[in-house]
Amino acid sequence: xxxxxxxxxxxxxxxxxxQENALSGPNRLDCVKASEQCMKEQGCSTKYRxxxxxxxxxxERNFSMVAGLEAQDECRSAIDAVKQSPLYxxxxxxxxxxxxxxxxxxxxxxxxxxGNDFLEDSPYETMxxxxxxxxxxxxxxxxxxxxxxxx
Numbered sequence: 001x002x003x004x005x006x007x008x009x010x011x012x013x014x015x016x017x018x019q020e021n022a023l024s025g026p027n028r029l030d031c032v033k034a035s036e037q038c039m040k041e042q043g044c045s046t047k048y049r050x051x052x053x054x055x056x057x058x059x060e061r062n063f064s065m066v067a068g069l070e071a072q073d074e075c076r077s078a079i080d081a082v083k084q085s086p087l088y089x090x091x092x093x094x095x096x097x098x099x100x101x102x103x104x105x106x107x108x109x110x111x112x113x114x115g116n117d118f119l120e121d122s123p124y125e126t127m128x129x130x131x132x133x134x135x136x137x138x139x140x141x142x143x144x145x146x147x148x149x150x151x
Contacts, residue, residue, distance in 0.1 A: 047081035
């Protein structure tokens with residue numbers, strides 16, 4: 001491997017790494033970390049617990065009609081608060097240490113927020129296939145290598 005190939009390979013890795021980080025979005029946490037962060041904040045923790053109770057049906061089932069309307073408002077408020085927390089934008093990583101827990105948190109949140117309209121969403125971070133990128137960039141790099149050899 002000559003010096004220009006090593007340099008191009010290094011540049012390619014940097015480009016792919018930067019692109020993968022850009023796709024994962026700013027401040028996006030995995031759902032386990034987002035849940036832990038939320039539990040440390042009093043307001044987020046309370047709203048998250050309220051939302052989970054709403055999902056379980058505990059709020060609406062155990063109250064009179066008047067209290068039921070108040071419970072529905074409380075549930076809506078909790079859901080809106082969760083939409084503003086890191087939990088709303090969390091994703092999981094395949095093969096992560098706590099993947100099952102991450103998926104449980106993800107689906108608990110997204111099933112509540114989107115009902116059955118989450119068929120298009122994936123609980124996993126979008127991963128750019130490095131292999132396909134390498135094949136797409138290979139002709140560009142090989143062309144540059146050829147230009148360097150002609151000089």
